[in-house]
Amino acid sequence: MRDEWNAPWGSIPELVRWAAVRYADTEAVVDCGGRVRVTYAGLGARVERAAAACLAQGVRPGDRVGIWAPNSLDWITAALGAVSAGAVLVPLNTRFKGAEAADVLRRSGARLLFVTGTFLGTSYVASLRRAAGEGDAAGPLPGLPALRAAVVLSEDAPRSFLTWKDFLASGEGVAAEVVRSVRVPGTAASDIVFTSGTTGRPKGALITHAQSLRAYDTWAELAGLRRGDRYLIVNPFFHTFGYKAGVLACLTRGATMIPQPVFGAETALANVAAERVTVLPGPPTLFESLLDHPARRDHDLSSLRLVVTGAAVVPLSLVERLRADLGVETVLTAYGLSEASGFVTMCRRGDPPEVVAATSGRAIPGVEVRVVSPDGTGLPPGSPGEVLVRGFNVMRGYYEDPAATAEVLAPDGWLRTGDVGVLDAAGNLRITDRLKDMYIVGGFNAYPAEIERLLAAHPDVAEVAVVGVPDPRLGETGKAYVVRRPGSSLTADDLIAWSRREMANFKVPRWVEFVPDLPRNATGKVVKGDLREASGP
Incomplete structure (x- = not known):
C-alpha cells in the first residue's frame, strides 16, 4: 500500500x-447467539x-x-x-x-x-x-x-x-x-x-471520518481481512480496537461481524466453532485464556486463520502456541493510541515470530514514528526515548481543550505519545515504558492519576499513589499506596470494596498497602519509580 x-x-x-x-x-452481522x-x-x-x-x-x-x-x-x-x-x-x-x-x-x-x-x-x-x-x-x-x-x-x-x-x-x-x-x-x-x-x-480525542476510514482500510489491508471472513468481535465497541478495527474494517471488506458482549473463554470457543470464525483480534490475555481452557479441545477451532493482538507484552511462546496448537496462519501485533486514531504501527504478514512477539511492527503507510530524548533530539536505533507520531492519523485535538492539545501536539504535527519505546534498524517499534504511568489491565487502559483522584475522595484517605504491578492473568493490575488520615482504621478490604462501588472494575486496585508517607523528590513530586521497585503482592 x-x-x-x-x-x-x-x-x-x-x-x-x-x-x-x-x-x-x-451476511453482515450475527447476533444473539446466532438467532x-x-x-x-x-x-x-x-x-x-x-x-x-x-x-x-x-x-x-x-x-x-x-x-x-x-x-x-x-x-x-x-x-x-x-x-x-x-x-x-x-x-x-x-x-x-x-x-x-x-x-x-x-x-x-x-x-x-x-x-x-x-x-x-x-x-x-x-x-x-x-x-x-x-x-x-x-x-x-x-x-x-x-x-x-x-x-x-x-x-x-x-x-x-x-x-x-x-x-x-x-x-x-x-x-x-x-x-x-x-x-x-x-x-x-x-x-x-x-x-x-x-x-x-x-x-476527548477528536477524529474525523477520513482519518478513521483511511486508518482502518489500511488495517484491513495489512491484516489481510477479506470478504467471507467471519470476525468475532470481543473487543468492546467503546474502544477503537472494537469499533474501528472491527465494525469499520468489516464494512470495507464485506466480512461478517459476530459481536460478543462480554468476554468469556467458553463462549468465545463455542462461537468460533459454531460460526466458523476466521478472524479474532484481542489482547494477549484473551488468547492465553482460550489456549489454557480445559474445554478447548472439545471445540473445532480449525477455521481461525488471523489473530491480531497488542496492548501488552506478547510472549514469544504465545505466538508459537497460536500457530502450533491452533494452526493460526497469521499472528500480528500492533500499537496505537486514541490520539492517533488508535493505529500507528503494525507487523506485516510474513514477519518472523521473534519480530511479532518482541515488537509492535513498523509505521503504517502515511505515518512517521520517531524516538526522541527529553530535549527532543532524535535517537538512533536501540536507544529508548519518547515515541512521537506524525501523519494523517493524528487527532485534530482534544475536544474543547486547547491547552491540553498544545501540551501533546506540536505546530509541525508531531504528537507526543507519552510512551517510551525503542526502534530497531528495520523501523520496528518496541514499547518499553509509559511516561504517563498508564498500565493495562486485561486490555483496558488504567490511568493512575484518575484512580488516585477517585481514591482521594474516600474520607479516610489522606494521600494515595497508584502503580501497575505484574499479574499472571491480567498482565498488570493496580496497587495503591495509601496514607491514612489520623485516627483512621481503614483496611485494605474496606478500601477495595468502596472502590468497587465508585469506579469501573478494571480501575479498582487489587492491592492496597498502607504507608506512613509517600516517597517524594526535592520538588515534592511522588517518586513512583521507588514504589514500583517495592511493589509486589
Missing part, C-alpha cells in the same frame, strides 16, 4: 451505503432507519451522540445511524459507573444518548439517574442540560426515556431522500474518544 490513499467512500455514511450495495447478500442474522443490505436499511430517527429527534450535523452499551447489532445500528445523520459519536466505557458516564456526557455536550438496559446485573439507566437526576419536561436527565433525548436499547424504558422501538418509530415520517441528503464531509469529526492523561482529567 502506498502512502497515498484512495477509496470509493469519503465518509462513514458513504461507506455504509456502498457496502449495502457491494456486499448486499453477504439474529442480517445481510449487508439489511444492515444498510437498519442504519438508514436509525439515521431518520436521529433526525426526527433533532440531531443535526456536529451534534454529539453518546452510546453506553455492550457489543450488539443494536450498538452497530445506533452508532452508524448517528454518524449517518452527521452526528459525532461519543462511545462510553461499559465499565463506567454512573458518575463517570455522566461526566463524559456533560463535557461532550451530548444531545442524544443510547444506553443499554441491564448489563452484567446493573441497571445503567438507574445508575445514570442517580448521577444526573430524574427526568422532567426539559429533558431526561436534569444534570445533563444538553441532553434532549435518551434511548434505552430494550423494550422497556422508564419515564422520560424512549424505548428502541419508539425511537425508530419516531423517524418513520422522515423520507429516505432526506436522510441521504445529509452531507458529511471527510473532514468532519466522526467521533470523540475520551481518555485520561497524566492529570487524570478525561480528554
Whole structure:
C-alpha cells in the first residue's frame, strides 16, 4: 500500500451505503447467539432507519451522540445511524459507573444518548439517574442540560426515556431522500474518544471520518481481512480496537461481524466453532485464556486463520502456541493510541515470530514514528526515548481543550505519545515504558492519576499513589499506596470494596498497602519509580 490513499467512500455514511450495495447478500452481522442474522443490505436499511430517527429527534450535523452499551447489532445500528445523520459519536466505557458516564456526557455536550438496559446485573439507566437526576419536561436527565433525548436499547424504558422501538418509530415520517441528503464531509469529526492523561482529567480525542476510514482500510489491508471472513468481535465497541478495527474494517471488506458482549473463554470457543470464525483480534490475555481452557479441545477451532493482538507484552511462546496448537496462519501485533486514531504501527504478514512477539511492527503507510530524548533530539536505533507520531492519523485535538492539545501536539504535527519505546534498524517499534504511568489491565487502559483522584475522595484517605504491578492473568493490575488520615482504621478490604462501588472494575486496585508517607523528590513530586521497585503482592 502506498502512502497515498484512495477509496470509493469519503465518509462513514458513504461507506455504509456502498457496502449495502457491494456486499448486499453477504451476511453482515450475527447476533444473539446466532438467532439474529442480517445481510449487508439489511444492515444498510437498519442504519438508514436509525439515521431518520436521529433526525426526527433533532440531531443535526456536529451534534454529539453518546452510546453506553455492550457489543450488539443494536450498538452497530445506533452508532452508524448517528454518524449517518452527521452526528459525532461519543462511545462510553461499559465499565463506567454512573458518575463517570455522566461526566463524559456533560463535557461532550451530548444531545442524544443510547444506553443499554441491564448489563452484567446493573441497571445503567438507574445508575445514570442517580448521577444526573430524574427526568422532567426539559429533558431526561436534569444534570445533563444538553441532553434532549435518551434511548434505552430494550423494550422497556422508564419515564422520560424512549424505548428502541419508539425511537425508530419516531423517524418513520422522515423520507429516505432526506436522510441521504445529509452531507458529511471527510473532514468532519466522526467521533470523540475520551481518555485520561497524566492529570487524570478525561480528554476527548477528536477524529474525523477520513482519518478513521483511511486508518482502518489500511488495517484491513495489512491484516489481510477479506470478504467471507467471519470476525468475532470481543473487543468492546467503546474502544477503537472494537469499533474501528472491527465494525469499520468489516464494512470495507464485506466480512461478517459476530459481536460478543462480554468476554468469556467458553463462549468465545463455542462461537468460533459454531460460526466458523476466521478472524479474532484481542489482547494477549484473551488468547492465553482460550489456549489454557480445559474445554478447548472439545471445540473445532480449525477455521481461525488471523489473530491480531497488542496492548501488552506478547510472549514469544504465545505466538508459537497460536500457530502450533491452533494452526493460526497469521499472528500480528500492533500499537496505537486514541490520539492517533488508535493505529500507528503494525507487523506485516510474513514477519518472523521473534519480530511479532518482541515488537509492535513498523509505521503504517502515511505515518512517521520517531524516538526522541527529553530535549527532543532524535535517537538512533536501540536507544529508548519518547515515541512521537506524525501523519494523517493524528487527532485534530482534544475536544474543547486547547491547552491540553498544545501540551501533546506540536505546530509541525508531531504528537507526543507519552510512551517510551525503542526502534530497531528495520523501523520496528518496541514499547518499553509509559511516561504517563498508564498500565493495562486485561486490555483496558488504567490511568493512575484518575484512580488516585477517585481514591482521594474516600474520607479516610489522606494521600494515595497508584502503580501497575505484574499479574499472571491480567498482565498488570493496580496497587495503591495509601496514607491514612489520623485516627483512621481503614483496611485494605474496606478500601477495595468502596472502590468497587465508585469506579469501573478494571480501575479498582487489587492491592492496597498502607504507608506512613509517600516517597517524594526535592520538588515534592511522588517518586513512583521507588514504589514500583517495592511493589509486589
